[in-house]
Amino acid sequence: MTILVIARHTFKEAVRDRILYLLLFFSSLSIILARVLAVLTVGDRVKVVKDVCLASIAFFGALMAILIGTGLVYKEIEKRTIFTLISKPLRRSEFLLGKYLGLVLTLAAMVAAMTVISLAVVFLHTFTLEIQMLPAVFFIFLELMLLTAVAVLFSCFSTPILSSLFALSFYLIGHFSWGLDTLIRKTPPGIGRTLLRVLDAILPDLENFNIKTEVVQNLPLPSGFGLGAAGYAVVYTAFVLLLAVLIFRRRDFV
Amino acid sequence: MGNVLELADVRKSFRPGFIPKKREVLTGVSFTVAAGEIFGYLGPNGAGKTTTIKCVLGLVFPDAGTVSLFGRSPLNPRSKDRLGFLPENPYFYDHLSGREFLDFYAQLSRVDKTERAGRIDRLLRLVGLERAAEQALRKYSRGMLQRIGLAQALINEPEFVILDEPLGGLDPLGRKEIRDIILGLRAAGRTVLFTSHILQDIEMICDRVAIIVGGRILSQGRLSDLVSEKILFTEITLAGVDDASLADFGDRLQTREGRTLLKVFDETRVQPLLDLVRERGGRIHALVPRTQTLEDIFVDTVARR
The missing domain is CATH 3.40.50.300 (P-loop containing nucleotide triphosphate hydrolases)
Incomplete structure (x- = not known):
């Protein structure tokens, strides 16, 4: 229950962060501009609107996860509020998981807001409620949950700026790591290929959560995609959070 | 307990x-x-x-x-x-x-x-x-x-x-x-x-x-x-006695507006000093015995290190 107390408090604290509203403003602007972009496009305009809307949710959601996730835990340490929190009957792991849960709740609220705006913009174009966009948003949210866990992990031992850089690198690597498959295929068998395979196993593959094309183009999803992607998100997030807890449990608060 | x-x-x-x-x-x-x-x-x-x-x-x-x-x-x-x-x-x-x-x-x-x-x-x-x-x-x-x-x-x-x-x-x-x-x-x-x-x-x-x-x-x-109860010294503020007569009793710290502040280290010299002041028709304005304080111990402890 203590985790929920921390989560509720973190949510209340995070939703007061101005940077969140700034990002929400720009994401809304980007979503609304999708309509303008569609006018300039030759071809299926609805697809362009949907694509830009989903891309905006993914991109600004990632920025929110990184910027808030890397700051909140660090702020507790820097401003020494953690001193009194840890003196209460609260385990360090409960504190960290409560913080994480609070951040996930905040992101859920923000993603929900961006989704409502997106659906409204698409509605203005098609006069139908395109709820088939929702599965894509759900998998974007899973990706953001993982990214938040990574941001929290880095903030356990690093400053917000460095943590943001690390988390951003994770995000970029996660979206381009599929290129390793091509490299592995083209590398002759040997140590090099083995190392690349190890790297491929360790590095995140955030494209696992990307079904924007399928949703926009109304294509069928690969069989077993939903369970596979959700399982990947749960296992990877749990692993990152476990790592964060292990680091946080042993660190000195000077 | x-x-x-x-x-x-x-x-x-x-x-x-x-x-x-x-x-x-x-x-x-x-x-x-x-x-x-x-x-x-x-x-x-x-x-x-x-x-x-x-x-x-x-x-x-x-x-x-x-x-x-x-x-x-x-x-x-x-x-x-x-x-x-x-x-x-x-x-x-x-x-x-x-x-x-x-x-x-x-x-x-x-x-x-x-x-x-x-x-x-x-x-x-x-x-x-x-x-x-x-x-x-x-x-x-x-x-x-x-x-x-x-x-x-x-x-x-x-x-x-x-x-x-x-x-x-x-x-x-x-x-x-x-x-x-x-x-x-x-x-x-x-x-x-x-x-x-x-x-x-x-x-x-x-x-x-x-x-x-x-x-x-x-x-x-x-x-x-x-903290020891022992008196370290006594500070006495008096008037009506010349400085030369006070030299035997302790250290004269200051004389201002006819009043002398004297620091008497020997506890046995306090009573004779009071007798002298009475004899000369002088006045005792203050008499403060100083015992050891925590501050003394603290300063001493830090200095000893």
């Missing part, structure tokens, strides 16, 4: 930045705090007082030695159930009001929902913040933050309260109020450990003290054992 807190040979060092050399902050700290007493932890700035407290709270991990809080590890939540803590220069969540802040900490301390509101009201009254209860903490002065910090330390009605420089940032009236609260805690059977470098505060309310200098406890014990 048993011990609430036991520290045995606690050592802690830090590695500042990328410098490979360790800086030793605690070099074997040992002391105990018995149930029901007010224990003063005294030391100059940077002596290791706050680091010791952080070891007790489980905020930092000692390199060696043991810390036992209610007979358990400081990391055990069951120990912390019975503990309250006020940090030095407390900073709390800006966006919360005094009442919201106490409610948050009450929830963390698992205070029953039915009891919470009543206890918060009582504590706000105790620390004199009833009127500022709905005000955001960012508008609180340093003294008010100190008071709300004390209230959060007492939110779980702890058996043992650790206060790190609790009187810092308070005006004389505020200091007296907080001192009274600490004495009230002892009267209610609670145990208090508090750090300070203001010796008068410690001398006024503590049962036992430990003096830490350079990460090592140099002196500890009951105040009555540490």
